[in-house]
Amino acid sequence: MKKKIQFSLVYRDMWQSSGKFQPRKDQLERVAPAIIDMGCFSRVETNGGAFEQVNLLAGENPNEAVRAFCKPFNEVGIKTHMLDRGLNALRMYPVPDDVRRLMYKVKHAQGVDIPRIFCGLNDVRNIIPSIKWALEAGMTPQATLCITTSPIHTVEYYSNIADQVIAAGATEICLKDMAGIGQPAMLGKLTKAIKDKHPDVIIQYHGHSGPGLSMASILEVCNNGADVIDTAIEPLSWGKVHPDIISVQSMLKNEGFEVADIDMNAYMRARTLTQEFIDDWLGYFINPGNKHMSSLLLGCGLPGGMMGSMMADLAGIHRSINSTLKSKGQPELTTDEMLVKLFDEVAYVWPRVGYPPLVTPFSQYVKNIALLNLLTMAQGKGRFVMMDDSMWGMILGKSGKIPGTIDQELVELAEKQGRQFTDADPHTLIPDALEGFKKEMQDNNWDFGQDDEELFELAMHPEQYRDYKSGMAKKRMLADLQKAKDAKLGAKLTPEEVSAFKHAKADAIVSPFKGQVFFDFEGSSECVPCLEPYIGQHYKEGETFCYIQTPWGQFEPVPAALGGKLVEIAARQGSRVNRGDVIAYIERDWINS
Template sequence: MKPERAKQVKIFDITLRDGSQSKVATRIKLEDLLKVARKLAETGIYGAETWGGATFDVCVRFLREDPWERARMLKAAMPNVKSMMLIRGQNLVAYSNFSDDVVNRFVHAAARNGIDVFRIFDALDDMRNHEAVIRSVKEVGKIAEGAVCYTLSPVHTIEKFVSKARQLEDKGVDQIAIKDMAGLIDPNTTFELVSSLKKAVSLPIHLHTHDNCGLGMMSVLKAVEAGCDMIDSVLSPFAGGTGHPCTESLVYSLHRMGYETGCDLAKLTQAAEDARSVRGLYSEFEAPYSGVDCKMLVTQIPGGVMSNLSSQLRQQNALNRLNEIIDEIPRVREDLGWIPLVTPTSQIVVSQATFNVLLGRYKIIANHTANLLKGLYGETPAPVNKELQKRVLKDEKPVTVRPAELLPPMWPELEKKFPGLTEEEILIHAIFPHEASGYFESKK
C-alpha cells in the first residue's frame, strides 16, 4: 500500500550496539566498529545506536576499553548521524538504582561524549524511573526518547501500552519508542498499537523489535503503514533471528512502497560488506544458535534467556530439569506482578524459577526477588503475590514512592573517594565498583 504522499521514514541502524550485543555478545572492539561506522556515515541513515545497554559493562569488564572513548570516537566517525544510546532508567547501564545526582552526572557526561538521543526504559515500565533521566536530558538539550516495553501477559493490553506512552508524554519526552526486546509483536498488533499511539500522543513513534520469531520485517512494515516515524534495523550480516530486521531489505521495501528514507541502498550494501568482515573476526562469541526460534511464541521467554539458562543448567548437571523451569517461569512472573522479561527482571524471574524447581517452590527467595517484592525496583504492572510479599516484608511496609527517593546523594562521597579523577573516571567506579579496579590497572 503506497502512501498518498511520500512520507519520510527515519532509519536508525543499530548494528554497532544491539546488533553486536545480539549476535556476538558485544565483544566487537572499537577499532572494528569504526570501520563499519565510517561506511554507515555515508549511507544517509538518520541515526545509529552506538552506546549503552551492555556496552559500558563489556568495555570495562572484558575489552578493557574506555567506554567514553567509544562514544566519542563513534560520534566523530558519524558526525552527520544522530548517535543514540540505551539507558536503563535509574539503573543507567547497570542493574540497580543510582541516586539522582549520579544519574544527572552520567547523562551530562554521555552528552558531552557525543550522545544525541537517549532511549530510556525501565524494566517494570514504572515511568517514575524515567523522570531523573528525562530531566537531565532536557538540561543538556538532547533528545529524550521514552520507551514502552512490549510484552505479553493477561494484564498487558493496547490500552495499557497507550496509557504508559501518555505518561511519558506528560513527563516531557520528545518521542516514544515501542521496545519489543523479545521479537514477540505480531504484524496485526503492531498496526493496532502504532495506530492507537498516533491518535493518543502528539510525538514521533519509533519501533524497536527483534526477529527471534521471524515476525520482524512483517511487523516493521505494518508499523510504517500505521504511521510509525522511525524504525530500528541492522546491516544484513547481523540481521535475523536474535538480531533485527535487515536495513538494506527495509530500505529497498520502503522505497518500493513509495516512502522516502534518505538512504542510499548501494552504500548500505558496501557498509554491509565491511560488517560481514568484522563479524567474522568474532565467531568465538557467536551463540550456538541465533536464528529464528518460534518456541518463543509459546513460551514467551527471550532466546538469550533460554540459551543462558541452558548453559547454567548444563554446568550444574541439571539440564534434564529445563522443561520444568520453562513451565515455572510464567508462574513466577505472575507472582511478581507480570513483569516484562528484560534486564534485570528476566534474570530475577529465571533465577527464582530455577530455585523453585531445583529446591522447592520459594524454599529460597533470592535477594533480588525479595527486593522486587519490597517495591525497591518500582511498581509492578500488576499486584504481586501477597503471601510472598508478606514473607519478605515481615513487619515492614512496601515501598510506594519512586525508589530513588530513598537514596541519598552519592556524588559528594564519590568525589572525596576518588580525588584527581575526571567525572568520567569517577562514573566508571560508581557504576561498576568491583570491575573498575581491574580496568584501571590494565590502563597503567
C-alpha cells in the same frame, strides 16, 4: 506515496545480542564511514546499556569509544542514540540521582543526541527524572514502553504511560519489543492510539527477530504512524538480533512508503568489516544459538539475548534434577524435556510475580525463580523456597511498581520471612554518591577526564573501572580470549590450564576465619541442612554467599565479592576451612540488555 520512514542502525546492539564483547574503538572508527556511505540511516545507536561495562571488562576506555563512534555521525547530521535503563542507567542495579544527572551532561558532550530511557517495569517514576535531566543537558529524551504480551499489557495500559511521559517532556516514544513477542496487531493499534493523541511525537520501533514476528510488527507500526525503525546488517542480522535493513527497506518500499535507497557497495563494505571483526576476536564470544530464530520464545516471553546464558544455567540445574530423579528410580529428563519444563514454569511464575515485562534485569529474575522452582520441586520441597534478595526485591517493589498483582502465596511467604512491601519512589531510596567518587579520583591522582567523563565512568561502573585502571581487566580478557581460541582450535588444555583460565576472570571467595562452612542458618545458632549452591547460580555484589561457624560458635557471613556467576565450589557444606582458604570462585556477569 505514504509517509517517509527513517531507519536506525543498532550496530552496537547487534553485538550485544550476539555475544559478550563490543567492537574496539579503532573498529568502530573504521566501520562508521561505510555506515554513513550506505545513505539509508538517519540514526545510529552509539552507546548504552551494558556497552560501557563490556568495554571496561575488555580493558578498553568506553569514553574514547563513544566519542570516536559519534564524531563522524555528528559531522554529517546523522542522529545518535543510546540505551538508558532509567533507575539503573547503564548498569544492572540502581544509580544515585547525582550520578544519573551527570550522565546526560557527559553523554551529550560526547556526541550522543537521544537517550532511550526505559524502566523494565514501565514505572514512570523511574523515567520522568531522566527526561528532566536529559532536557537540562540539551538532549532529546525518548521515553520507552517495554512491550510484552499479557492480560494487563493492553493498548490502554501503554497509552496511559505514553500520556504521562509526554506530559513530562518526552518528545519521542520508543516501542521496545525486547523479546520480539509483541503481537503485530496490538502494536499497530498502540501506535495509532499514541499518534492520534500526540501527532507531533516521534515513534521509533525496536523489535528483536527471535520469535519471527518482527517484520509483521514493523509493517503494522508503519501503517499506523511510526516514524523510525531499528534495523541491523549482515552478518549479525536476524537470529536473536534485529531484521536486516535490506528486507525492511524492500518491504516498506513495496508498501508505498517513502524510504531511502541503500548504497549496496557501502553495505558490502560494512558487512565485510563486521565479518573481519568477528574473525579477528569478537566471534570467539558469539553464542552460535543466537544466530537462530526460535518460535519457542513466544511461549516463555524471554528476550532472545538471554538464550545463551539461560541454556548454561539450565545445564547445571538439569544435572542436579536428573541426579535426584535417578536416586528415586525415576526416568531422567532430556534437554528438550527440561527446556519445555522451564518455559512452562516461566509461564507459571510470571503472572504470580505480577507480569513484570521480561527485560533486564527482571527477565533474569523471573527466569531464575523458574529454574530454582524446577530444582526444589524435583527435591519435593515445592516452589519459591530458594529466592535471593534480588528476586524478592522485584516482588516487594524496591525497583518500582509491579504492573500486576502479586500472588497471595508470595505475599504470605514474604510476611512469614519478615519481608516488607514498599510503594516508595525507588530513586528517593538511593543516597547521592558523587562526592565519594570525586575523592577516590583525587586520592588516586586519576584524571577526571574531558567533561568529567572519567569521574562518571568510575561512579557508574566502580568495580569494572578500577580493574580497567589497574590493568587487571585486560589481563583477564586476554586469558579469556586465549582460552576461547584454544578451544576453537581443538587444543587440549591440562586441568591446571583450565583452572587457571577459569580463575583468571573470576573472583575468589576467601574464608575470613577458621571454621566450618554453611550455606544457610536460622536464628543465631541453629544450622539448617540445605542444598549447596549450584554452578551457574548468580549473586549480587555484597550478597551473602555462605556463613562460617567460628570456633567460638558465631556465624559470620561471607559476601559474594563483586557478584556474578558461580563457576567453582572449593568447599562443600560442612567443610572445615582455615582463614584464607578459597571457598568458591565467582565470575563477574556479562550483562545482556
